[in-house]
Amino acid sequence: MSEQRVSENAPAIKQRASDEIERRKQELIDLSLRIHATPEIAFQEHKSSAMLADFLEAQGFALERGICEIDTAFRATYGSGEPRIAFVAEYDALPGVGHGCGHNIIGTAAAAAGIALKSLLQEDGGGTVLVIGTPAEEAAGGKVYMVARGAFEGLDCAMMVHPGNRNTFVAYALACLELEIEFRGKEAHAAARPEAGLNALDAMVAAFSNLGLMRQQIRDSARVHGIITEGGQAVNVIPSFTKAKLLIRTEEDEYMDEVLKPKVLACFEGAAQATGCQLIYKWGEESRYKTMRTNMALAEAYRDNVEGLGRTTVMPESKRSMGSTDMGNVSQVVPGIHPAISIAPPDVPIHTEEFRELARSESGHAGLLDGAKALAMTGIDVLLNPDLLKRMKDEFAQTGGRPSDSAG
Template sequence: MEKDLAMDLETLKQQIRQEVERYRSELIDLSLRIHANPELGYEEAKASKWLGDFLAENRFQVETGFCGLPTAFRASYGRGRPVVAMLAEYDALPDVGHGCAHNILGTLHVGAGLAARPVVDQAGGTVVVIGSPAAEKLGSKVTMLNQGAFEGVDVALQAHPRMGAAPVGSRFVAGLNLEVEYWGKAAHAATGPWLGISALDALILAINNVNGLRCQMRDGTRVAYIITDGGKAANLVPEHAAGVFTIRAPDTAILDDVAEKLVNCLNGAAVATGTRLEHRMGLKIQSSRNNTELIRLWTENMRALGRTVAGIQSSSGAGDIGNVSQALPTLLSFISMSPEDLPHHTREWTAIAEGEKAHEALVDGAVGLAMVAADIITQPEVLARIKEEFQDKGTKP
């Protein structure tokens, strides 16, 4: 049976193409609907419902509110092993909307799940689409991991839209968000400022402390920040100020070191100004691991679709898929939706994410991931190599 399926793999892959073509217009319409209704992380009520409902209408078993996250879902088709998970994301960005093309990213993985059904029907196994919210805020996949959502999953797959050349993999860095609040004392800023304690001064001093730390940071480390509350009126000494710092570092050891120093900067500002500091660490995001066997499969299938691929990309960005890749074999690949290499998280990306090239990326990405799933499900020796490589590399990125 296994031998026959392996020999007939090309027939299965042709069926995958037919499945995606069958749902092409519906997938594009769904992507455009999500694009026209951008929702921030953990607020993706419409997108998660539309994606989950579409899968349910097509014979997937769908669990909403997955892992206690209202806009997360888990949709499964088939039974038994191996279990291949498609990792969908669908949150937007403030102001620019879908400037990271998550309308394509979410719909692409739903399409991949649908396209893998003929493989599961004939060869067994299970395909799962996991809807993970708030990818831009970092952390929902960590929450899912901590709650056992990936137990029993053999391989996780993701193909992210991008501009320009499409790397076969990415070396994501480690990351951490830090929310900060300072509390002081209100007073009139003109008639009695000495009676107050400026929380804003404390936050600005903390920012300056962090900026002074930059020359001590390792190459590849990034710290950015925003002020979310700088006071209510210019003639009032602010009794409250708040901000968010985000750290990116090559690995978790460097991340921990920078985070400790950053907290020292925050504490120093509080002592100097006589304010009270409160800070909250977000979930720690691990650097990503690549799997060369999964990369080989993706490369071969992309080339079969007439697409070119680039080598593994080193990135200064972070994503909670990094934590998934440290827990089980994971493909973090990319598919191009424009020949021009434009910076992401921009309005230019938002415009391209609803265009024809983006729709082509959606279709080819769905086909490509489903083909990788077919390779894994029908060829036990392929899955064995994937797992052997993962085990041999331990926890190294």
């Protein structure tokens, strides 16, 4: 495709991509429903990932399965040369509530956008379209490992669309870090000789009290929340061992490192000193979610495309409205977007049974098709508009690009 010709015909080319998705409507809906009916949790998405990979392979994509040493990750590639445009598929379900986050729509929309873009590309030169299958968004963060293992290197952009209860084009997501805590004390008879013990439960209770007091002195947007997973074995024994798990979240990656980590740790160290117990802790840095850095140039292109389909977009009400996502890690190594497409009334949140049912309803199907079209059309903008590509890259260089291991 010569640049000159296609720029002039961009609306017509977008229409062709949209028609391609419309033509395949029934098979796309069937695929989404099959994934919905086969809910598989983190890293166990064997059937779901195979459904998507087989579908893309049948359409002429070259498939690499089990990439990044993850069985249920894949990469589907078509075409060659630059730009290299990736659509990101998710397909994991939640324990209990199944596809309550609607990842059947994310996976299918990414595949559909890939197929629509492929129909416009030649096999040799002119650009590459990829669909990257990323497991375990809901737990453990498959993309965290895939970023660290280079799955997103050499791309010009990475885009996905998440079903939600609003149409958005900007996403914020908090950095999120896990902390595992153990206190080790000394057992003693709780009535006969309590003075001989070191109470590991007292240490844990004191630490949680410290955290509660600390909350007044941290930024409003920061979050510290946890559970005690082991609190002792018998009522008449001074507990010698307790365990807890916490998540710590911030709006800025730097605030996590420079302020919140030391403050949280001090709460536990103080409790250890006060009780005489030994503190053992482990930060989950290897699975840390980073903040989402929406590439605004790309996000605005997506907004124009999705609004062209008759949807009205809004800005998220608060920066923490979606918690955390491993797409944040992707957005720090390549220009990325994580818009939401509405399939639900505003008062129905994700991770509910009601949302799960919507993810296989007519409004779910409409979100799937519109989301896929908007992604494909945004891919066409990247392909045909060198100015957009330059603005994306300049913005990324200024605000985004940091090496994937910068969090340490």
